[in-house]
Amino acid sequence: xxxxxxxxxxxxxPVMAVVALFVFSLLYISPGDPxxxxxxxxxxPADVERIRASLGLDRPxxxxxxxxAWNIMRGDLGTSIFTNLPVSTMIQQRIQPTLSLxxxxxxxxxxxxxxxxxxxxxKQGTWIxxxxxxxxxxxxxxxxxxxxxxxxxxxxxxxxWLPVQGxxxxxRGFWPWLQNLILPSVALGGVYIALIARITRxxxxxxxxxxxxxxxxxxxxxxxxxLFLHALKNAAVPIVTVIxxxxxxxxxxxxxxxxxxxxxxxxxxxxxxILRRDYPVIQGVILLFSFTYVLVNLVIDLLYxxxxxxxxx
Amino acid sequence: xxxxxxxxGALPRAALRAEDVAAAAPMPDILPPVKARRxxxxxxxxxxxxxxxxxxxxxxxxxxxxxxxxxxVDPTALAPARRTREPSALYWFxxxxxxxxxxxxxxHGARVSLIVGFAVAFFSSVIGLAIGLTSxxxxxxxxxxxxxxxxxxxxxxxxLAIALMALTRGSVGNVxxxxxxxxxxxxxxxVRGVVLSLREQPYVDAAVASGTSTPRIIVxxxxxxxxxxxxxxxxxxxxxxxxxxxxxxxxGAGTPPIIPSWGNIMAEGRAxxxxxxxxxxxxxxxxxxxxxxxxxxxxxxxDWLDPxxxxxx
Numbered sequence: 001x002x003x004x005x006x007x008x009x010x011x012x013x014p015v016m017a018v019v020a021l022f023v024f025s026l027l028y029i030s031p032g033d034p035x036x037x038x039x040x041x042x043x044x045p046a047d048v049e050r051i052r053a054s055l056g057l058d059r060p061x062x063x064x065x066x067x068x069a070w071n072i073m074r075g076d077l078g079t080s081i082f083t084n085l086p087v088s089t090m091i092q093q094r095i096q097p098t099l100s101l102x103x104x105x106x107x108x109x110x111x112x113x114x115x116x117x118x119x120x121x122x123k124q125g126t127w128i129x130x131x132x133x134x135x136x137x138x139x140x141x142x143x144x145x146x147x148x149x150x151x152x153x154x155x156x157x158x159x160x161w162l163p164v165q166g167x168x169x170x171x172r173g174f175w176p177w178l179q180n181l182i183l184p185s186v187a188l189g190g191v192y193i194a195l196i197a198r199i200t201r202x203x204x205x206x207x208x209x210x211x212x213x214x215x216x217x218x219x220x221x222x223x224x225x226x227l228f229l230h231a232l233k234n235a236a237v238p239i240v241t242v243i244x245x246x247x248x249x250x251x252x253x254x255x256x257x258x259x260x261x262x263x264x265x266x267x268x269x270x271x272x273x274i275l276r277r278d279y280p281v282i283q284g285v286i287l288l289f290s291f292t293y294v295l296v297n298l299v300i301d302l303l304y305x306x307x308x309x310x311x312x313x
Numbered sequence: 314x315x316x317x318x319x320x321x322g323a324l325p326r327a328a329l330r331a332e333d334v335a336a337a338a339p340m341p342d343i344l345p346p347v348k349a350r351r352x353x354x355x356x357x358x359x360x361x362x363x364x365x366x367x368x369x370x371x372x373x374x375x376x377x378x379x380x381x382x383x384x385x386v387d388p389t390a391l392a393p394a395r396r397t398r399e400p401s402a403l404y405w406f407x408x409x410x411x412x413x414x415x416x417x418x419x420x421h422g423a424r425v426s427l428i429v430g431f432a433v434a435f436f437s438s439v440i441g442l443a444i445g446l447t448s449x450x451x452x453x454x455x456x457x458x459x460x461x462x463x464x465x466x467x468x469x470x471x472x473l474a475i476a477l478m479a480l481t482r483g484s485v486g487n488v489x490x491x492x493x494x495x496x497x498x499x500x501x502x503x504v505r506g507v508v509l510s511l512r513e514q515p516y517v518d519a520a521v522a523s524g525t526s527t528p529r530i531i532v533x534x535x536x537x538x539x540x541x542x543x544x545x546x547x548x549x550x551x552x553x554x555x556x557x558x559x560x561x562x563x564x565g566a567g568t569p570p571i572i573p574s575w576g577n578i579m580a581e582g583r584a585x586x587x588x589x590x591x592x593x594x595x596x597x598x599x600x601x602x603x604x605x606x607x608x609x610x611x612x613x614x615x616d617w618l619d620p621x622x623x624x625x626x
Contacts, residue, residue, distance in 0.1 A: 018464025026476055037480060137612065141605035143556045145563060145579065146597040153590055164587065252471035256560050259583075270472075271564045274479045282479050290468045297467075 077284035087284035098265035117200025139194025148187035366609030377423035425574035433554035445504020548611030
């Protein structure tokens, strides 16, 4: 187990290296002069030169990459071209709203999607099953900002139950904080719920045909006990895997959700950085998100033995 | 008793004479003949998901192609005097803050979504197929290619597209390129998986044993078997590319604002959405319907091409 854990951790290093190399190389492989693109149309030649120097584009590629990678390992993500603040500081200022949004969405999605999938598998072929599957197709099809605007229109503008936009820091109390995050998490959770519900249903259908389920039924275990104790436990691994993979959807969706609901998080920071072509910030945020994604999936991989003791390494 | 044991080889063949067979009474008509509808209509009847998805898709394609004939005006014509008119008999979907007709813009916007969706599906399938075949057949290349693909896949695809767009000037071509690069790793993984499992098939061994050259094996035995899963994957990529295009345009990193795309119309309506929600909602509805049509088509194709999966997912 320890050997496997170590091997698995070591295996993420090349993946992260490829991510870093790619995010870094984008500056070099993009067509045209990146310094000119970043500087914008109204820039003077001096501006372009200043940006070229600050991005290190005037120095050799490999030297620059080694330097950049070394800085990242020390936690220095560079300096923003627009605000002149360290990128890590800018990320720190914006991380709480994004983290809150993602954690609440994650909890919400799991609490809704898993029972949905279980019930759909149990009632396979009935109208309940069809309703759940129909919802899943809709969840995949309606983009996150469409759901966001629709929810905001109905529940904030028309019914006035929840705030339309904005974010209240956690320090100002649990309810004000949660109030602002309900609509965004439901909007962001749509695709995620659809994904998890589909996999839960598919895996449960397979598990429910196993002999030990028949045994449980024969010895008189009640239906909920069979579904949630005997079957769900055995269906856990694929479900947990897809929850990990789906974090990519959460990250991508957060960028949009934060724009719709005016939440000052990392997504908003990314969008602002794109509009200002503040490449060091974009680089930093993408690295952070990708590393998070890799780490989440690493942890899930290592947790497999916990969900299914039959798995041994 | 040896006579009671059934022995297929010992059947009294000679007893069955030609006259008996000819004289046998015709089978009674217990079962009504199965009405297997043939042809295209029968196919649609047996695959309602393909029928609904395909029909909807066809309508949207027609709408995009015939946009200039469907009572639209110039979608970019400014008319400051007629700003933000509510939907009416004259302006079916109302006008935006620059007085442009939202109905005309939405209909023309379909073109961008469809072009991006189809182009990305096509290019990422072709490139992914080439990479997947290479890494499935050439051992030493496999390790390198798959490490690179793992790295690319750990960058959430919409962020990868954002990073690429941040460094190029916005154009439909660049949007297609950016989303294609983000989708290629998934296709290559799929193709590689199919290739690796096909290589173990006895008929491939037989082909190798009979001295068939590798390129011929690929073209005759491997390629045709990858087409079904690849087609299904391509429809899902088409759907997610349409969403990605609208997200990129919505956050200002996609199609140039001068081109009416659904993402752009929504981005422009964003500032006014609390008072004039229709500017956002009309493109949102069309986008959702289009993506829904493609997803239904994909689900239908999957069930049709791989009936074993149909009952499960």
